Amino acid sequence: MDTVDELADLAALLADRTRAAFCVALLDGRAWTAGELAAHAGVAASTTSEHLGRLVAGGLLAERRQGRHRYVQLANQQVAQLIEDLLAHAKPAAPRSGLRAASASAAMARARTCYDHFAGRLGVGITDAMTAKGYLSRTDGFALTDTGFAWLTGPLGADGPRLRATRRPLSRPCLDWTERRTHLAGAAGAHVRQHFQAQDWVRRIGTTRAVQVTPTGATALRDLLGLDVADLG
Template sequence: MPNPSISATAFLIADQSRAAMLITLLDGRALPAGDLARASGITPQTASSHLAKLLEGGLISVETEGRHRYYRLADSHVAQTLEHLAAIQPEATARPEALTSQHRQLCFCRRCYDHLAGQVGVEVTRALQNLDYIRSASDKQFIVTAAGAEWFGNIGVNVASLKPTRRGFARQCLDWTERVHHLAGPLGVRFMATLCAKGWLRRSRSSRAIIVTPKGSNALKKQLGVDIAELKLSRNS
């Protein structure tokens, strides 16, 4: 017997305008209805109707500041669901269309709600595993080794101070463009925030794109052996 919750959620996400709103909110920002209406190409009145349905369905939440209302994804579970759905694609039967520069940047390095994703996120996670700083565990989790805890501490991430959620401490999140896992969970969130604070990464103000700074390129190569220039060449080849 079908699960009514799954059916209702699928119905909400299936609408093109609502899906566009949800994707716009994937970077973790809270946005007003007007911005979401423009992002989805619909009128403010129609956007309000869609937002009411998404609120009722538990996919988004709203914050009120004075006379203004700001909408965001309900939580990281919604973001992960959207990322996973984006990874489901039919087998290509025709030559794929050329990617836009913005799409290429998102594929290369982006935010997956609140942690690092894209080719850079995957390569950083792979490097952490190769150096035995983290290890794959059951139930889609990573465990942090003693050497890993020391390394994270050296860059400013106090592993012992992080509290696991009910979904774990260091989670494996399937990357929708790379089709392999990157680091998520409380550790992934603090890790990306620390790299941004150190000036290794910079958040885009207009999209989910993450820019690796020259300082970050040098540091990632020195610390983890991740060569950003080489990754860019392989992406463009």
């Protein structure tokens, strides 16, 4: 029964709305302070400390201290994948009311980060374009082709040996919870996101996970992948 108990304990950690809100917020890949998470979830600092303690003890979050500040983030990429997979399998929420809420939801669906890679219509669009270019093969699994590896280490400037040496999969499908289709994750997906943001092709919108493609980025997407940003809606 040990395995059953462990599963039940994990489910209990995520069954609380406040703890679930913390985990979803941390899908942006950044480290947050307890105060920032408290403000985000609209709960008291004392309540936040208790919830974070449980999430850290349960292995879902990792914490570090810098000076007087305590920062927390998702423990690893596997936890991020678990949260995103659960979101993808959850019952779709009813459309949010109000112009501001609807605009925020639309921005998240259009383009966002999923821990360390792109998601939403942008993530799915990049994945489809890479497949059309022959950079990704989805015929038997989900694999970066030799041509795709050359593209990643050429125009996108990835360190080939370092990519090969990483313990995480080079390419992995991640089920997108808004599009209900797969987007690119793994080391390749992380490098695409990192490179796009470093080149200022994509910028974060405020403090959310939503991102927007810059005019320079729109040109780059068209030149590199034949992807028209207008098609993302």
